[in-house]
Amino acid sequence: MGSRASTLLREEEIEEIKKETGFSHSQITRLYSRFTSLDKGENGTLSREDFQRIPELAINPLGDRIINAFFPEGEDQVNFRGFMRTLAHFRPIEDNEKNKNPTASEPLNSRSNKLLFAFRLYDLDRDDKISRDELLQVLRMMVGVNISDEQLGSIADRTIQEADTNGDSCISFQEFIKASLVEANINNTSFNHLTKKIKILMGAFFINATEANLLNKLA
Amino acid sequence: MMAKMRFVRRVSSLPEFGLLLLVIFVLLEGSLLPLGAASSTSKSCEEAKQGHTEVHNFTKKAFPVLGVDYGHIKNPFEISLWVLLACLMKLGFHLIPRLSSIVPESCLLIVVGLLVGGLIKLAREEVPPVLDSKFFFLYLLPPIILDAGYFLPIRPFMENLGTILMFAVIGTLWNAFFIGGLLYGICQISNSDLTAIGILPCLLFGSIISAVDPVAVLAVFEEIHINELLHILVFGESLLNDAVTVVLYHLFEEFSVDGSVTVLDGILGVISFLVVALGGVLFGAMYGFLAALTSRFTSHTRVIEPLFAFLYSYMAYLSAEVFHLSGIMALIACGAVMRPYIEANISHKSHTTIKYFLKMLSSVSETLIFIFLGVATVDGRHSWNWIFVTMSVVLCLVARVIGVVGLTFIINKFRIVKLTTKDQFIIAYGGLRGAIAFSLGFLLKEDHFHMRDMFLTAIITVIFFTVFVQGMTIKPLVELLAVKKKQEAKRSINEEIHTQFLDHLLTGIEDICGHYGHHHWKDKLNRFNKKYVKKFLIVSERSKEPQLIAFYHKMEMKQAIQLVESGGGSKLPSAVPSTVSMQNIQPKNPPATTKPAERVLPQLSKGREEEIRKILRSNLQRTRQRLHSYNRHTLVADPYEDGFSDLILKKQRMMAIDKKVHNPR
Numbered sequence: 060m061g062s063r064a065s066t067l068l069r070e071e072e073i074e075e076i077k078k079e080t081g082f083s084h085s086q087i088t089r090l091y092s093r094f095t096s097l098d099k100g101e102n103g104t105l106s107r108e109d110f111q112r113i114p115e116l117a118i119n120p121l122g123d124r125i126i127n128a129f130f131p132e133g134e135d136q137v138n139f140r141g142f143m144r145t146l147a148h149f150r151p152i153e154d155n156e157k158n159k160n161p162t163a164s165e166p167l168n169s170r171s172n173k174l175l176f177a178f179r180l181y182d183l184d185r186d187d188k189i190s191r192d193e194l195l196q197v198l199r200m201m202v203g204v205n206i207s208d209e210q211l212g213s214i215a216d217r218t219i220q221e222a223d224t225n226g227d228s229c230i231s232f233q234e235f236i237k238a239s240l241v242e243a244n245i246n247n248t249s250f251n252h253l254t255k256k257i258k259i260l261m262g263a264f265f266i267n268a269t270e271a272n273l274l275n276k277l278a
Numbered sequence: 279m280m281a282k283m284r285f286v287r288r289v290s291s292l293p294e295f296g297l298l299l300l301v302i303f304v305l306l307e308g309s310l311l312p313l314g315a316a317s318s319t320s321k322s323c324e325e326a327k328q329g330h331t332e333v334h335n336f337t338k339k340a341f342p343v344l345g346v347d348y349g350h351i352k353n354p355f356e357i358s359l360w361v362l363l364a365c366l367m368k369l370g371f372h373l374i375p376r377l378s379s380i381v382p383e384s385c386l387l388i389v390v391g392l393l394v395g396g397l398i399k400l401a402r403e404e405v406p407p408v409l410d411s412k413f414f415f416l417y418l419l420p421p422i423i424l425d426a427g428y429f430l431p432i433r434p435f436m437e438n439l440g441t442i443l444m445f446a447v448i449g450t451l452w453n454a455f456f457i458g459g460l461l462y463g464i465c466q467i468s469n470s471d472l473t474a475i476g477i478l479p480c481l482l483f484g485s486i487i488s489a490v491d492p493v494a495v496l497a498v499f500e501e502i503h504i505n506e507l508l509h510i511l512v513f514g515e516s517l518l519n520d521a522v523t524v525v526l527y528h529l530f531e532e533f534s535v536d537g538s539v540t541v542l543d544g545i546l547g548v549i550s551f552l553v554v555a556l557g558g559v560l561f562g563a564m565y566g567f568l569a570a571l572t573s574r575f576t577s578h579t580r581v582i583e584p585l586f587a588f589l590y591s592y593m594a595y596l597s598a599e600v601f602h603l604s605g606i607m608a609l610i611a612c613g614a615v616m617r618p619y620i621e622a623n624i625s626h627k628s629h630t631t632i633k634y635f636l637k638m639l640s641s642v643s644e645t646l647i648f649i650f651l652g653v654a655t656v657d658g659r660h661s662w663n664w665i666f667v668t669m670s671v672v673l674c675l676v677a678r679v680i681g682v683v684g685l686t687f688i689i690n691k692f693r694i695v696k697l698t699t700k701d702q703f704i705i706a707y708g709g710l711r712g713a714i715a716f717s718l719g720f721l722l723k724e725d726h727f728h729m730r731d732m733f734l735t736a737i738i739t740v741i742f743f744t745v746f747v748q749g750m751t752i753k754p755l756v757e758l759l760a761v762k763k764k765q766e767a768k769r770s771i772n773e774e775i776h777t778q779f780l781d782h783l784l785t786g787i788e789d790i791c792g793h794y795g796h797h798h799w800k801d802k803l804n805r806f807n808k809k810y811v812k813k814f815l816i817v818s819e820r821s822k823e824p825q826l827i828a829f830y831h832k833m834e835m836k837q838a839i840q841l842v843e844s845g846g847g848s849k850l851p852s853a854v855p856s857t858v859s860m861q862n863i864q865p866k867n868p869p870a871t872t873k874p875a876e877r878v879l880p881q882l883s884k885g886r887e888e889e890i891r892k893i894l895r896s897n898l899q900r901t902r903q904r905l906h907s908y909n910r911h912t913l914v915a916d917p918y919e920d921g922f923s924d925l926i927l928k929k930q931r932m933m934a935i936d937k938k939v940h941n942p943r
Binding site: 146213217218 | 783
């Protein structure tokens with residue numbers, strides 16, 4: 060599949076993707092070969108079934124939600140551009156990007172966009188708030204079936220009460236950032252762990268203390 | 279008015295004065311009693327001889343109402359006296375407020391040791407060989423290492439394992455060869471009797487002095503509250519370099535006797551290192567599993583549960599030492615492996631017992647080690663050689679700095695969160711040497727190494743330098759450089775959910791990309807653990823509890839404990855039935871500012887509540903450990919972390935219940 064993959068992807072496309080997402084040339088080609096290996100129908104797009112065929116994803120509690128995140132609103136197929144756009148959120152922030160032109164639009168893997176991505180995984184109805192029910196759904200997925208609804212409910216209540224600052228018993232994006240940023244500042248190592256050792260492509264939610272300015276803008 | 283104040287001050291210092299008197303009394307007793315012992319034993323010896331020869335002349339003596347027989351209890355008495363002295367010293371230091379913030383405890387303890395050694399010498403008594411290597415390695419060191427291993431924060435440790443291993447293995451090797459090689463060169467250049475020292479003894483010295491010491495690092499770093507990353511890097515390095523030290527030491531000791539080294543020996547050395555390190559870890563893991571398995575069946579004999587934890591760990595250490603494997607790594611592996619399973623199986627009280635006992639033992643051990651270091655300094659036969667000693671100190675520092683800088687340069691290519699210059703400085707500066715180096719030097723045989731005394735002197739000088747100079751100045755330096763400190767964070771359920779969420783998310787993305795990275799393998803290990811290992815090692819009903827639930831229950835329990843200890847739990851509205859969860863109990867002093875919560879909280883049925891309480895009492899598997907249990911002095915770090923905002927939460931809930939009660943739907 061290797062040689063076929065590289066001929067199908069034209070240089071101009073690679074350049075465009077590079078500009079849009081910030082991945083390097085080798086990263087893009089590698090991901091393209093992965094894309095084509097997943098694409099059993101060989102029509103240049105991936106459907107939900109293609110994703111579900113990945114065995115580990117099937118047992119991942121958040122599997123369905125992650126798959127949904129790849130597909131734009133209402134569509135059932137995702138092409139390579141869309142695939143890369145979603146993955147771009149997970150690229151680690153390089154040092155040389157920090158000095159870029161501040162008026163340019165925010166890169167896909169900026170801290171706020173990463174958190175927005177995570178936030179959207181909770182917030183299915185896209186009302187920019189995580190309600191108690193949405194939280195319960197996620198908790199239920201992560202915890203399994205053996206725990207009673209009441210227990211889960213009390214956990215959800217406590218979570219919301221800890222994060223909720225304006226008393227609307229929902230978690231807004233700002234509150235979400237605050238609750239997750241607390242962890243980031245304290246445990247940079249947990250984010251190191253999330254980003255370490257992935258030599259080729261996988262960064263993740265890399266939150267650097269020097270981006271505290273960004274926090275002030277958002278908070 | 280002034281006179282009254284002065285009087286009050288004198289009176290308030292009376293208890294401290296009394297303590298001081300007590301300490302002096304203990305010291306005198308310790309040094310003078312052996313004198314009395316010497317005379318009384320000789321007397322009883324004579325009497326025995328007389329009795330023997332005069333067996334026929336049986337003279338009837340008056341029945342002794344009171345007699346003195348010190349020799350009978352000599353050893354336990356002296357040991358107890360030393361331990362008592364150590365504990366009193368600890369007490370004393372913390373009573374003097376300003377002293378403990380300027381001078382780290384380790385320095386003070388060494389000074390006390392010097393004083394005591396001096397006192398004993400003044401009394402012209404023979405100073406007991408307290409820092410006997412066997413005693414040190416078999417009894418004093420294991421508690422400290424077990425404590426470190428049991429409470430090791432696994433997640434940061436594993437995240438930075440690559441970096442830690444680089445520093446531990448390559449850094450120590452670099453140190454050993456650099457110091458040993460350059461010292462040899464200097465010895466050759468200097469026109470004195472130093473030229474007689476061969477390259478191998480020099481390398482041996484280098485390997486002894488090169489290892490960062492966990493005891494010293496623990497003692498100093500504990501007081502400076504540095505951020506988690508640096509703490510785990512330096513501390514992890516000090517633990518893992520034991521394997522390197524063991525191999526190098528044995529290697530050079532063997533070859534110093536033989537006199538030469540071949541390439542084959544070098545290769546064997548490398549293989550030996552792998553065997554020592556991995557073998558130690560294997561032994562530890564084995565014993566850890568045994569301990570976990572045993573704890574599964576202890577539900578009827580709760581009282582001896584803690585003992586299993588200690589015994590298995592100690593056996594792991596001893597077994598590893600039998601085969602000359604790394605005992606320290608065995609202990610760490612045993613503690614880290616058995617912890618999650620043991621905590622799920624044993625009762626809450628046993629868990630507390632283990633925690634307190636470990637902290638107590640390691641605390642006393644550490645204190646004793648430093649005191650004995652002081653005593654041994656006074657006692658030792660010293661052979662001071664300006665060139666050798668000063669050059670070893672200088673070379674130690676230089677080697678450490680070059681090593682850290684060089685390694686960081688390489689490591690940063692692979693790390694995402696790079697180590698800054700400040701971090702490098704702290705890592706280099708935190709490379710303290712301690713009692714392990716001294717004990718290893720002490721083990722050298724006199725007949726093989728005629729320069730043993732000089733080595734010991736040099737080792738002690740390096741130890742003193744690092745502990746005193748570096749130990750004392752690291753705290754102001756940390757302040758000066760504004761190094762990030764450890765954040766006292768409340769462990770919130772948000773954090774826990776978020777962490778797990780991100781783990782799942784990143785594992786999923788990795789799977790989509792087909793990249794089998796860090797998360798993938800961690801996930802696989804977790805699944806294996808959940809499916810097979812837990813079922814085998816944990817009492818059946820607790821093995822299925824998801825981590826999130828366990829964490830939540832632990833939080834609730836802490837809140838409950840805090841509530842009870844603060845004397846709250848009163849003022850429950852009478853109309854509300856007693857089957858409410860922890861959330862609805864009002865604390866004693868609710869703060870003034872509150873916000874009414876509009877939601878209605880779910881009521882728990884009585885059965886459910888009992889179930890939760892039962893789960894609350896057990897201790898939980900795999901809750902991720904942040905560094906809360908590191909502090910040697912306060913053990914109650916956990917329950918008292920929740921503070922103000924928890925009270926607000928409770929008040930909110932109280933208001934909700936109130937509203938519900940007064941406006942029934």
